[in-house]
Amino acid sequence: MSWGLEGPVSTHVPVLRIGDVLLVTLQGELHDKAAEQLQQDIGEAVAGSSAGAVVIDVSGVEIVDSFLGRVFAEIAANAKLLAAATVVAGMRPAVAITLVELGLTLPGLRTALDVQEALRMLAPPSSPLSPGQGRQENA
Amino acid sequence: MTDQSTANRGTSTRIISDFLQRRREQIAQRWADEALFRTVFTVSRDEAAEAAGSLVEALASVALSGRIEDLRAPGFTGVREQLTRMAGSRARGGAAPSQIADEVAALRPSITDLLITDLAGSDGEASGPHVITLTVLMGTLRLFVMETALSAGEEIIDRQRVQLLEVATPVIKLWSGIVAVPLIGTLDSARSQVVMESLLEAIVDQQAKFAILDITGVPTVDSLVAQHLMKTVAAARLMGAECIVSGIRPAIAQTIVHLGIDLGSVITRASLADALAYALHQEGAVIVDRATGAGGPR
Numbered sequence: 500m501s502w503g504l505e506g507p508v509s510t511h512v513p514v515l516r517i518g519d520v521l522l523v524t525l526q527g528e529l530h531d532k533a534a535e536q537l538q539q540d541i542g543e544a545v546a547g548s549s550a551g552a553v554v555i556d557v558s559g560v561e562i563v564d565s566f567l568g569r570v571f572a573e574i575a576a577n578a579k580l581l582a583a584a585t586v587v588a589g590m591r592p593a594v595a596i597t598l599v600e601l602g603l604t605l606p607g608l609r610t611a612l613d614v615q616e617a618l619r620m621l622a623p624p625s626s627p628l629s630p631g632q633g634r635q636e637n638a
Numbered sequence: 639m640t641d642q643s644t645a646n647r648g649t650s651t652r653i654i655s656d657f658l659q660r661r662r663e664q665i666a667q668r669w670a671d672e673a674l675f676r677t678v679f680t681v682s683r684d685e686a687a688e689a690a691g692s693l694v695e696a697l698a699s700v701a702l703s704g705r706i707e708d709l710r711a712p713g714f715t716g717v718r719e720q721l722t723r724m725a726g727s728r729a730r731g732g733a734a735p736s737q738i739a740d741e742v743a744a745l746r747p748s749i750t751d752l753l754i755t756d757l758a759g760s761d762g763e764a765s766g767p768h769v770i771t772l773t774v775l776m777g778t779l780r781l782f783v784m785e786t787a788l789s790a791g792e793e794i795i796d797r798q799r800v801q802l803l804e805v806a807t808p809v810i811k812l813w814s815g816i817v818a819v820p821l822i823g824t825l826d827s828a829r830s831q832v833v834m835e836s837l838l839e840a841i842v843d844q845q846a847k848f849a850i851l852d853i854t855g856v857p858t859v860d861s862l863v864a865q866h867l868m869k870t871v872a873a874a875r876l877m878g879a880e881c882i883v884s885g886i887r888p889a890i891a892q893t894i895v896h897l898g899i900d901l902g903s904v905i906t907r908a909s910l911a912d913a914l915a916y917a918l919h920q921e922g923a924v925i926v927d928r929a930t931g932a933g934g935p936r
């Protein structure tokens with residue numbers, strides 16, 4: 500698993516697995532090609548690992564266009580088909596306004612203020628060790 | 639030829655300047671009865687005559703400098719404050735700029751008559767060129783008054799616009815994780831944008847899970863305002879916060895239904911208090927009455 504972008508022209512976005520959750524952190528400008536690649540990667544990762552949830556952290560994304568907005572919606576729809584819940588976390592105000600102005604309100608998508616909130620949201624309420632505490636023990 | 643006309647004009651402006659200074663009192667007395675001075679200086683006629691006199695002096699000094707078409711002539715700066723005050727007072731009284739301009743134009747006939755009789759008395763020279771010079775000077779004065787009147791109005795408008803935007807969009811933190819925007823007055827697209835942006839910024843800053851839009855102070859809701867509300871709610875939801883609209887009055891509720899706007903996906907509460915109670919309940923906070931030990935409203 501790679502931990503960062505390999506170079507400025509890389510189209511690869513890292514998909515991290517934390518317990519039952521796949522964490523995808525998007526940084527900076529996301530090109531169309533990278534977005535398409537990401538969509539594929541997530542689909543494969545969900546199918547391959549039978550992860551229960553996908554958290555997409557978009558707090559590092561300052562600008563979106565209609566294409567990226569559609570990709571968000573499609574990722575969520577794909578993950579749903581594969582029986583994984585998708586949560587988009589940490590969207591910037593400017594990005595939210597842009598998406599709304601574009602008419603992409605993403606009605607089926609769950610959202611959270613930040614990654615911590617998203618993990619808490621996905622954790623079962625009775626679990627004593629929720630991933631929200633930032634610690635995951637593997638017995 | 640050009641030199642001669644310039645020289646003629648120089649002579650003419652000197653004659654006008656001389657005339658204005660000599661007849662200062664007479665002109666001032668005549669102008670004090672004109673609408674422009676009469677309406678501004680309602681209390682004392684002497685004050686009006688004095689103001690008119692200083693205006694005549696300023697015109698004389700402009701004529702003496704020969705820059706009769708120049709709005710930036712040093713002679714005008716002395717009376718700028720006085721003219722600003724007069725134009726401002728007329729504008730506040732509800733006079734349109736064109737009306738003020740007409741009142742300034744009304745000063746001209748009396749002074750022109752005086753000039754013609756003055757010149758006819760002193761020497762047989764043709765008075766035509768001098769009358770034209772005076773007319774040009776009065777035209778410049780009219781332009782100057784217009785400019786000061788308009789800039790005074792613009793200053794007020796600019797200041798009020800800034801004030802309006804400042805008071806229009808306070809984002810209040812009601813509880814940890816709960817912010818509210820009480821909207822007051824008519825919303826237009828510029829204000830809507832500011833409201834939306836400041837609310838979303840506050841959601842990030844305060845890590846707010848709940849945002850309350852209180853529209854108690856909004857007199858009417860049309861399709862544009864409703865659309866804006868929907869947009870704000872959708873944007874807040876995208877960021878991971880829940881948006882509650884409160885304070886919809888019966889008439890507005892009726893309008894929204896008549897317009898066929900679907901607010902179905904938006905959480906609404908009757909008042910800001912109800913919205914806060916809902917948000918607290920969702921957060922898991924309970925307000926308990928100390929006397930009875932019973933929980934507050936849901």
